[in-house]
Amino acid sequence: MQVDGVVNDWPNRWRHPDVYMDRGGPFAPESFIGGDELKEFIHSEDCKILVVGAGGLGCELLKNLALMGFKSIDVIDMDTIDVSNLNRQFLFRYKDVGKSKAEVAAEFIMKRVPGCVVTPYFGKIQDKDEEYYSQFAIIICGLDSVEARRWMNATVLSMYDEDDPSTLKPIVDGGTEGFKGQSRVIIPKSTACYECSLDMQTKPVTFPICTIANTPRMPEHCIQYASILLWPKEYPTTKIDGDDPDHINWLFNEASKRAEEYGIRGVTRTLTMGVVKNIIPAIASTNAIVAAATANEAFKLATSCAATVNNYMMYVGDEGLYTYTFPLEKKADCPVCGTESVKLAIPATWKLHELMESLLERQGTQMKKPSLACGDRSLYMQGPPPLEAATRPNLEKLVSELVKEGDTVVVTDSGLPISLKLVIHFE
Amino acid sequence: MASQEGPSKEQKYDRQLRLWQAHGQRALENANILVVNACATATETLKNLVLPGIGSFTILDDKVADGADVGNNFFLDHTAIGQSRGKYATELLRELNPDVDGFHVDESPSRVIASEPSFFDKFTLVIATQLSEADVKALAAICWERGIPFLHVRSYGFVGYLRLAVKEHAIVETHPESILDLRLDCPFKELTEYADSFNLSTLENTDFAHVPYVVILLQALQAWRASNGKLPSTTPERNAFKAMVKSMERPGVEDENFQEAMKSVFRACSATVIPGNVASILNEAKAMTITPETSSFWILACATAEFAESEKSLPLAGVVPDMKSDTESFVKLQTIYRDRSHQDAARVHAIAASLAAASGATAPSMDETARFCKNARLLKVIRTSSIESELSEPCPKASEIGQMAQDLDSCIPFYLLLRGVDAFYAEHMRYPGYHLEEVETDIGLLKKSCAGVLTRMGLAVSTLTDDLIHETVRAGASELHTMASFMGGVCSQEVIKLITSQYVPLNNTFLYNGIKSVGGSFDL
Numbered sequence: 009m010q011v012d013g014v015v016n017d018w019p020n021r022w023r024h025p026d027v028y029m030d031r032g033g034p035f036a037p038e039s040f041i042g043g044d045e046l047k048e049f050i051h052s053e054d055c056k057i058l059v060v061g062a063g064g065l066g067c068e069l070l071k072n073l074a075l076m077g078f079k080s081i082d083v084i085d086m087d088t089i090d091v092s093n094l095n096r097q098f099l100f101r102y103k104d105v106g107k108s109k110a111e112v113a114a115e116f117i118m119k120r121v122p123g124c125v126v127t128p129y130f131g132k133i134q135d136k137d138e139e140y141y142s143q144f145a146i147i148i149c150g151l152d153s154v155e156a157r158r159w160m161n162a163t164v165l166s167m168y169d170e171d172d173p174s175t176l177k178p179i180v181d182g183g184t185e186g187f188k189g190q191s192r193v194i195i196p197k198s199t200a201c202y203e204c205s206l207d208m209q210t211k212p213v214t215f216p217i218c219t220i221a222n223t224p225r226m227p228e229h230c231i232q233y234a235s236i237l238l239w240p241k242e243y244p245t246t247k248i249d250g251d252d253p254d255h256i257n258w259l260f261n262e263a264s265k266r267a268e269e270y271g272i273r274g275v276t277r278t279l280t281m282g283v284v285k286n287i288i289p290a291i292a293s294t295n296a297i298v299a300a301a302t303a304n305e306a307f308k309l310a311t312s313c314a315a316t317v318n319n320y321m322m323y324v325g326d327e328g329l330y331t332y333t334f335p336l337e338k339k340a341d342c343p344v345c346g347t348e349s350v351k352l353a354i355p356a357t358w359k360l361h362e363l364m365e366s367l368l369e370r371q372g373t374q375m376k377k378p379s380l381a382c383g384d385r386s387l388y389m390q391g392p393p394p395l396e397a398a399t400r401p402n403l404e405k406l407v408s409e410l411v412k413e414g415d416t417v418v419v420t421d422s423g424l425p426i427s428l429k430l431v432i433h434f435e
Numbered sequence: 436m437a438s439q440e441g442p443s444k445e446q447k448y449d450r451q452l453r454l455w456q457a458h459g460q461r462a463l464e465n466a467n468i469l470v471v472n473a474c475a476t477a478t479e480t481l482k483n484l485v486l487p488g489i490g491s492f493t494i495l496d497d498k499v500a501d502g503a504d505v506g507n508n509f510f511l512d513h514t515a516i517g518q519s520r521g522k523y524a525t526e527l528l529r530e531l532n533p534d535v536d537g538f539h540v541d542e543s544p545s546r547v548i549a550s551e552p553s554f555f556d557k558f559t560l561v562i563a564t565q566l567s568e569a570d571v572k573a574l575a576a577i578c579w580e581r582g583i584p585f586l587h588v589r590s591y592g593f594v595g596y597l598r599l600a601v602k603e604h605a606i607v608e609t610h611p612e613s614i615l616d617l618r619l620d621c622p623f624k625e626l627t628e629y630a631d632s633f634n635l636s637t638l639e640n641t642d643f644a645h646v647p648y649v650v651i652l653l654q655a656l657q658a659w660r661a662s663n664g665k666l667p668s669t670t671p672e673r674n675a676f677k678a679m680v681k682s683m684e685r686p687g688v689e690d691e692n693f694q695e696a697m698k699s700v701f702r703a704c705s706a707t708v709i710p711g712n713v714a715s716i717l718n719e720a721k722a723m724t725i726t727p728e729t730s731s732f733w734i735l736a737c738a739t740a741e742f743a744e745s746e747k748s749l750p751l752a753g754v755v756p757d758m759k760s761d762t763e764s765f766v767k768l769q770t771i772y773r774d775r776s777h778q779d780a781a782r783v784h785a786i787a788a789s790l791a792a793a794s795g796a797t798a799p800s801m802d803e804t805a806r807f808c809k810n811a812r813l814l815k816v817i818r819t820s821s822i823e824s825e826l827s828e829p830c831p832k833a834s835e836i837g838q839m840a841q842d843l844d845s846c847i848p849f850y851l852l853l854r855g856v857d858a859f860y861a862e863h864m865r866y867p868g869y870h871l872e873e874v875e876t877d878i879g880l881l882k883k884s885c886a887g888v889l890t891r892m893g894l895a896v897s898t899l900t901d902d903l904i905h906e907t908v909r910a911g912a913s914e915l916h917t918m919a920s921f922m923g924g925v926c927s928q929e930v931i932k933l934i935t936s937q938y939v940p941l942n943n944t945f946l947y948n949g950i951k952s953v954g955g956s957f958d959l
Contacts, residue, residue: 020502033909034902075916292483296924304917317952331954
């Protein structure tokens with residue numbers, strides 16, 4: 009059978025997914041219309057799917073989608089292949105180390121699954137605009153970063169115009185950590201969005217600077233001493249690159265010296281890398297589970313052959329085997345999909361910098377570099393430098409000098425396409 | 436960047452070594468597993484075992500691949516149509532990881548199961564899929580008799596099923612979030628001496644703020660005992676003890692260490708005991724006769740039982756969690772706990788060595804002993820029911836199953852449906868609804884098969900609704916790739932836990948409803 013170049017579906021090729029597209033059943037939603045038209049739709053460019061991330065989840069997702077009959081898929085990833093990816097990112101081989109993940113993954117899928125067209129983009133999600141994202145029927149995220157997810161979520165939700173159903177793009181999102189993972193469906197305006205549930209994220213472990221500087225006890229404290237305090241002194245102009253073995257060696261040596269000085273055991277190269285790069289353990293099996301659950305939702309969304317998950321499923325595999333499926337609730341004051349503004353009561357004695365610090369602490373928003381404005385007045389701007397300098401004196405002023413009771417302060421963060429509206433009340 | 440000789444295993448496997456360490460990886464690399472039938476669920480399972488570097492795998496499969504097989508299987512390509520399914524799958528799976536050996540045996544699984552049970556002897560673990568109920572039963576019995584863990588996995592439409600049958604699986608490292616074994620209620624001599632060396636009233640404020648909470652609680656308990664004679668046990672006593680700790684604080688001094696102490700008051704008041712399930716493992720070990728075949732787990736359990744008998748406690752874990760303290764006090768405290776745990780482990784090791792020597796068994800290594808002692812409070816032995824007992828009639832768990840089936844969200848009806856499907860297959864030699872034109876008639880036929888199964892199990896025929904039966908016929912034995920990949924992921928994860936003897940595997944059945952994306956684990 010000659011398949012190269014020409015797209016030939018061999019007899020029975022799609023037997024397994026076709027069963028569900030040919031037949032209705034008691035559990036198919038009322039909107040389900042089975043038959044040839046549906047099958048053609050799944051194979052067509054009208055049912056184009058975007059996979060964000062070509063890593064552990066992305067590789068699995070591309071395979072799953074291609075074998076379920078989706079033939080038009082885009083994949084975006086800004087990363088290149090690292091040796092430590094090979095234990096799970098099965099579309100990559102040792103010879104591919106250093107190459108673009110998106111490009112190698114796309115090529116592999118097209119070779120193994122003839123007729124499937126995967127278009128890679130080796131770059132950032134932020135490089136693409138609304139017009140690009142509007143061409144997809146479903147957007148699937150297999151990402152390892154909270155920021156990228158927030159950006160994708162906010163972008164896709166902002167594209168939705170309630171008067172134009174074609175602008176509604178469901179997001180299916182997956183994530184893993186060790187033996188645990190989760191998969192969820194986000195339907196703009198009808199389910200909770202990613203931002204609604206931001207406070208579910210576990211905060212990365214941080215150690216107080218005074219412990220690191222003065223009373224180290226754990227090997228992690230010694231490693232952070234090397235990376236947070238020593239490195240900037242020694243190399244003020246170079247940022248640490250966790251993938252550069254010379255950087256890791258230097259940090260490991262310095263951390264070992266400090267550990268020896270204080271009699272602390274357990275500084276190893278592996279731990280040094282883990283702390284510096286904030287490595288999360290990742291294995292093939294969990295990736296497979298989460299990506300399959302995620303692609304399964306995409307198939308049900310695209311075909312309506314069965315209901316979709318309502319709306320969050322978590323999988324815990326380290327102690328026995330446990331799944332929990334539940335609906336995450338929408339937040340009325342969500343900065344992305346909510347309709348209400350956030351009411352914030354603060355002490356009347358607070359200065360602007362104290363308000364800023366409380367925003368940085370806020371688990372539900374996770375701002376990194378917030379800029380604040382009230383109406384058309386800038387209260388504090390992170391940039392550009394002249395504006396920053398002009399607004400800096402405000403940080404020492406009382407908030408009550410700058411805004412009135414009940415005023416709305418708009419908080420923006422350059423890294424996120426979100427603005428948070430805070431209605432200020434003084435206690 | 437890429438050199439000819441390939442990457443080091445430390446680099447390549449870094450992200451998994453952080454979960455199961457070098458000794459877990461070694462166990463994986465020494466394993467030799469068998470997979471029966473190379474359908475998508477099987478190859479997806481294998482993918483997740485070949486990638487992390489399992490020693491070797493064998494596929495037992497004599498099927499000739501057809502268009503549908505290639506359509507849903509990533510480890511077959513269109514050139515495999517009309518060729519041996521197992522052979523092609525083995526090649527494409529091997530290509531994933533040069534560290535792994537892969538073999539194909541081109542024989543009928545039914546025939547091998549029926550006539551060559553010794554074929555299975557050499558495998559660490561056996562995984563089967565797409566077998567008839569009779570073959571599953573026979574293969575499970577072969578594995579059970581040989582003590583080989585057996586997993587039966589299937590993806591049927593939107594339903595996923597995994598059953599583990601293992602006679603005995605012992606786990607030392609369950610990997611809880613933290614191990615806590617501080618012995619505050621029964622401090623050993625060195626620990627008491629260390630706590631006594633602090634004179635809280637004379638310390639400078641900075642030093643006072645850096646006294647480890649363990650020392651604070653030990654001193655408080657000592658004072659309490661001096662006036663009350665025993666641990667605070669009733670609620671009023673505990674509250675009084677709490678107030679006493681609180682009164683030791685120094686006003687105006689940073690109190691992070693006291694906050695930590697307050698959080699641990701409850702723990703300090705509870706007696707260090709041997710947890711019930713560990714006690715029964717130790718009792719079992721005591722009653723055991725050690726032979727050359729006894730595993731190091733049981734030799735160590737036996738040694739630990741002897742240790743516990745004389746010491747009235749388990750060997751010390753030797754782990755101190757981070758706490759507010761200056762470096763010197765903390766390191767000293769850590770050293771005290773560690774030294775004691777080393778002494779305990781050395782004693783257990785000596786007992787184990789003499790037990791092994793007396794019976795011709797291999798003595799556990801010091802590393803192994805140290806891990807065992809560190810985790811002694813967390814030991815776990817899993818014994819699942821056998822598939823033979825599960826399939827016996829009437830079903831021994833019928834009343835529980837009937838109860839669970841009442842719950843609308845329960846996955847248990849899918850278990851009953853799959854048994855109905857197997858009965859249908861045994862009666863008609865085909866799967867219900869395989870062809871579109873059979874759907875209508877097969878609904879009635881499957882209903883009959885299900886009624887038969889339910890009756891034989893001892894359950895009401897009404898346990899399964901018509902809608903569920905109709906939906907099962909709709910599935911037409913399709914193996915959706917997403918479901919195959921999901922169940923392959925689930926199955927391989929359990930295999931890794933079993934082979935590394937780390938983390939806790941399923942006991943014993945997992946069902947997944949891919950329509951609602953709801954799963955459930957059951958002891959059947």
